[in-house]
Amino acid sequence: MVKMLKTRALVLRSRPLGERDRLLSLLTLEQGKLSAVAPGARKIKSKLAAGVDYFTCGSFLLYRGRSLFTVSQLEVETSFRNIRENIRAYAYGMFFAELTDKLLQEGEPAPEIFHLLFNCWSSLDENKADQELLARFFELKILSLLGYHPHLKGCLYCGSTAGPFFWSNSSGGIFCEKCRPGGAVFPFAKGTCSLADSLLGMAPEKVANVRASAIQKKELKDFNHHFLQYWVDVTSFQGLSFLEKIVNVEKDK
Numbered sequence: 001m002v003k004m005l006k007t008r009a010l011v012l013r014s015r016p017l018g019e020r021d022r023l024l025s026l027l028t029l030e031q032g033k034l035s036a037v038a039p040g041a042r043k044i045k046s047k048l049a050a051g052v053d054y055f056t057c058g059s060f061l062l063y064r065g066r067s068l069f070t071v072s073q074l075e076v077e078t079s080f081r082n083i084r085e086n087i088r089a090y091a092y093g094m095f096f097a098e099l100t101d102k103l104l105q106e107g108e109p110a111p112e113i114f115h116l117l118f119n120c121w122s123s124l125d126e127n128k129a130d131q132e133l134l135a136r137f138f139e140l141k142i143l144s145l146l147g148y149h150p151h152l153k154g155c156l157y158c159g160s161t162a163g164p165f166f167w168s169n170s171s172g173g174i175f176c177e178k179c180r181p182g183g184a185v186f187p188f189a190k191g192t193c194s195l196a197d198s199l200l201g202m203a204p205e206k207v208a209n210v211r212a213s214a215i216q217k218k219e220l221k222d223f224n225h226h227f228l229q230y231w232v233d234v235t236s237f238q239g240l241s242f243l244e245k246i247v248n249v250e251k252d253k
Ligand SMILES: [Zn+2]
Pocket: 155, 156, 157, 158, 159, 160, 175, 176, 177, 178, 179, 180
């Protein structure tokens, strides 16, 4: 087995480990998600200290140990400075990282998800797209890339595109009023369904051109979370609860 791995990676999570070190969850371009210790990174003078924070993309030289990797060298490519200076962008960026970290298994290459996260962090950094729509785009895309692609092009049973639709998690698609199955379904207005479908087929840089009403955004958020919750416990996400707090503070102003 090759002991050294040189790879581009994004820092998904970084937490203190003992007095000196940090434990990182990295999304590498070549080998997917992996855990790595950054020795001495909690020391201010450490060469690694600057590159082990959230929102880092860098070139990592990793040494494979028995159970974990160790960061041996690190060159920061970008640290998405604007995300760090904007509290909303920070919360969204953290949510993207958390979702990636929770959904991916270690050691399974996921280059498309690497590019998705990199592009969505870049978009937050450039502050061109509506952050809420970017988040919905990210949620839909990551699930789709992991194989949970929602069918949103007309009723699964009869093909009707008239709407309104009813989403079924167990079927992974929508039904029309006539064909809707029994059990739990999520009602879905036609416009919101088309919005979700167009986001799914879109390149990240195009999200900046998308406009949606507040009602559509609310419905799409509820839909995505209903869909996501089927796969992962979103209620435990720190980035999301942090976001809710920010939104509530802004509302109270
Ligand atoms: Zn139907």
